[in-house]
Amino acid sequence: MTDTPKATLLFVDDEESILEVASEYFKAKGYHILTAGNGRIATEIIASQKIDCCFTDINMPEMDGLELAEHIRKVDNTIPVIIMTGYPSLENTIRTLKNGVVDFLIKPVNLNQLEICVQRVLRERELFIKNIFLSKEVESKKRIEQLNRELTYKVEELNTLNRIMTEFTTIGTSFDLFKHVVDLSTELTHADEACFYVINETIGKPVQVACSIAGGNGSGKLAPLTIDHTAGDRVCNGNGDIGQLILENCDENKPLLIRENNHVAGLPEDIRSMMLVPLTIREKVFGVLAVSVFHGDNRFSEKDLYYMSFMTNKAAYAIENIALYENIYENLFATLYAFVKAIEARDPYTEQHSNRVTRIAMELCRAMGGTQEEQDILNVAGQLHDIGKIGIRDDILLKPGRLTDEEFRIIKEHPVIGASIVERLGLWDREKNIIKCHHERFDGKGYPDGLAGERIPVLARILSVADVYDAIASDRAYRKKMEEEKILHIMYSGSGTQFDPDVIKTFRSLYEQGCLKAIIDSTN
Incomplete structure (x- = not known):
């Protein structure tokens, strides 16, 4: 259409940024651009100037886009109206089409696609105007029937496209x-x-x-x-x-x-x-x-x-x-895991501790009927449960003898430090709470918050059992691993005081089957 560059387009939206971007883009393409902040202002422009096409938002003050479309249909039904909205719905789609709207675009709208839409609509407008003057009464009736069929098809099409767009935004893998x-x-x-x-x-x-x-x-x-x-x-x-x-x-x-x-x-x-x-x-x-x-x-x-x-x-x-998300996620986890490896490198006696604790905790969770999601949470929390030790001085962390009260107070800060590190990433809220609570005791005498019983997250209760078991069944900086009889006495006697009785019951069953000892022995 040779006169397309001279066409006058009216953009109606209460967002100034949209009006500015559209105006600048289409002016550069040779169009004459008019703008209005709401439907009432737009009606005044339409009354005084020739408009070839109107783009309008739905939700606006004083007069919304649907009322504007109805007004245009009554005063000049040759002006095509295109709705732009960020909140599509079937109800709005049907109402706009009934008001004579020729298309329904979902924000954010690509400007190149918007220009293609303008060209198509103006071509259709030219044909529409010709039909007004050339069609006979019978042909007009056929046209109405055709428009009704197109309306039905357009509603079905918009429903289908809207469903595709909506469903693909919720897929995670x-x-x-x-x-x-x-x-x-x-x-x-x-x-x-x-x-x-x-x-x-x-x-x-x-x-x-x-x-x-x-x-x-x-x-x-x-x-x-x-x-x-x-x-x-x-x-x-x-x-x-x-x-x-x-x-x-x-x-x-x-x-x-x-x-x-x-x-x-x-x-x-x-x-x-x-x-x-x-x-x-x-x-x-x-x-x-x-x-x-x-x-x-x-x-x-x-x-x-x-x-x-x-x-x-x-x-x-x-x-x-x-x-992109998976790459960012993997990179973040790799960085955090590098912190854990750095901690283990400072203390050779705790090397592979996080891996063993994770494997034991996941085995306990699985045996207790935990879901795959819960096992995945423990996989992250277990690997990172001691990450807070990165903030503890070597002279305390690696001290071979008994800690003083002040030194013990400092080392008790590592669950809070670890939770804070993970929290700053904005990820893994449940994992963060497990890291913070893995030194809480079932009787409420643990740290940092003195939580008791079911106030402690169940996965933290599982991780606590795995952590203590690996600590006493492995060589440490201040002692060799304990004898089996002493290990079992500490674990079983802690049921109901230090540990959740249900977790210890499962621990005992798995230990007697040889599952947990095999994990410790495989990396010692």
């Missing part, structure tokens, strides 16, 4: 993300199967990492990742060579839609319809989503391909975010 991609693919497209392949240049073929088999009803379930188990494995190993088809499509880096398998080269005959959608990270193909139909009359459409492309795009951003 790479495995869960790949599983969600294939499960959602079978559900949205009613496919029989969806598989995700990572492109591995080293072995020269796609590697399947997740598969969902739906049976055509959209109820996807994760399939075992075994060779030749699923149709996805036939993709790369059997009848035809879809593996090669995937690699060729990766070179093109474009989604591929095979609506109907009319003897397509490389495609097994039992696949009736198929989509191959690349997942690209930083302009390089990371993997491919393969979605297939084996039975019935279902065939994929351009709409299905659009949904799958949109989903892989969102998945790519999620993968990058997960990788």
